[in-house]
Amino acid sequence: MAALPVQPEWWRPKLTVALHALDTARQTDALRRAVGGHAGMELAGVAVxxxxxxxxxxxxxxxAKPSAFEFEAVxxxxxxxxxxGFHPDMLTGKTASSYLSARQANDQRNGLASAIEAAEKQSRWTLSCTFGTGSCPPPVSKSGTAIELTVHPVTADTQDRLDKALGQASPQPGGAALTDASGRRCDLYLTLPPTYLGRGMENLGRKMLACFTPPSGAGVSEQRRKIIEEVLASSPAAPNPVRP
Known part of the structure; x- marks a missing residue:
């Protein structure tokens, strides 16, 4: 199923994305259990x-050093x-929807946060730590950083032109991530992944994570923006991702 084509349920290219990065096995296992995953099931991520x-x-x-599969999951x-819901249920093959009402989304966020927090509290309860006879597990990194994200789909030819103009010649898929000086807004310019997994998904994950990296300088961001605008001005528009 991973090689089947993406079929969008909807298209929302502009939204606020909150990233909750799980950096311990206990956190990831808590996430699996919170969504009803069975023991032994590998769960790399969940979107709400x-x-x-x-x-x-x-x-x-x-x-700290994600694998290609973990970038794909992002x-x-x-x-x-x-x-x-751009793909059928992986277990049943039936059509699946990702739609949640505002209340359902809030309940799911709260449930996942509580499960992850409880798992971390449990992991920090050790005899040596509690009674001061040994070291304690390191505190987990803070999560939930949010950014305003806008995705601009481009054709494969336009993406190649962007890569060359930005000096990103590489055999890997490219495109551009442009974070503004405030670090709170980011634009992605890239071809959308054609299949559920694979290099296109990995590239989308890498580019999104680049949005959460503070810009090296306002001057650099402005220069990149001008280059991107020049390339897009002379490029054909990408087709609407949602097919009629």
Missing amino acids: PDPESGRCDIYVALP GHELLHCLAG
């Missing part, structure tokens, strides 16, 4: 889209934010 408010929370396993969950 709230289309009514234009918000989406992404919970993903994200260690891209996969982000696409659920942007395009809803």
